[in-house]
Amino acid sequence: MDFRTEFKPLTVQPQQIEGKSFEMITEEIGEHPFTDEQYRVVQRVIHASADFELGRSMVFHPDAIEAGIKAIRSGKRVVADVQMVQVGVSKQRIEQFGGDIRVYISDEDVMEEAKRLDTTRAIISMRKAIKEADGGIFAIGNAPTALLELIRLIKEGEARPGLVIGLPVGFVSAAESKEELAKLDIPFITNIGRKGGSTVTVAALNAISLLATAVQ
Numbered sequence: 001m002d003f004r005t006e007f008k009p010l011t012v013q014p015q016q017i018e019g020k021s022f023e024m025i026t027e028e029i030g031e032h033p034f035t036d037e038q039y040r041v042v043q044r045v046i047h048a049s050a051d052f053e054l055g056r057s058m059v060f061h062p063d064a065i066e067a068g069i070k071a072i073r074s075g076k077r078v079v080a081d082v083q084m085v086q087v088g089v090s091k092q093r094i095e096q097f098g099g100d101i102r103v104y105i106s107d108e109d110v111m112e113e114a115k116r117l118d119t120t121r122a123i124i125s126m127r128k129a130i131k132e133a134d135g136g137i138f139a140i141g142n143a144p145t146a147l148l149e150l151i152r153l154i155k156e157g158e159a160r161p162g163l164v165i166g167l168p169v170g171f172v173s174a175a176e177s178k179e180e181l182a183k184l185d186i187p188f189i190t191n192i193g194r195k196g197g198s199t200v201t202v203a204a205l206n207a208i209s210l211l212a213t214a215v216q
Helices: 014-029 036-049 052-056 064-073 083-088 091-095 108-117 121-132 144-155 174-182 198-212
Strands: 058-060 078-080 101-103 137-140 163-166 188-191
Touching: 014 036, 014 052, 036 052, 036 058, 036 064, 036 198, 052 058, 064 137, 064 163, 064 188, 064 198, 078 083, 083 101, 083 198, 091 198, 101 121, 108 121, 121 144, 137 144, 137 198, 144 163, 144 174, 163 174, 163 198, 174 188
Parallel strands: 078 101, 078 137, 137 163, 163 188
Antiparallel strands: 058 188
């Protein structure tokens, strides 16, 4: 093989690249159990990760998509566990309905309380967030401890999120936290196993916001 030969991409236009990618994903994934709207989320998760196993492992509460759309259109707050999720989300689609995106993990009072209680900032950030984001979307892609704390608060009736997107990645408690989320009778989007992360959480949330901004 002559490595000096110049590589020429199929296309250089962003929309064409995305469209071609989605066509390839649809062709490769084949038959699947997802509804059309759920597949819009799965498709973007695969697009963000190039991981079909991750895409096929996605799990949806039956009301998840509708609940997410309703929360965005109602101007509810989106809570992200880390700045990486906040940065990646399309803010314009959230803000056009009056909502916003907040991360609490680096708030001074959160850091002080976590130090005082000798616990993680992720846990304390969820305790603060539920007071300011009733009915909102919680997008957790990095911290299993944040998801486990949110689940505890939901079980105890202290938290009433509109939708939980729980896709944390990792080896310690990541898979277990998602298993616990999937047992709840609230709208959720999650997956089975250790895979996940901020990138795929952003992809799932952006898919929901695109559905929310579609012609009503």
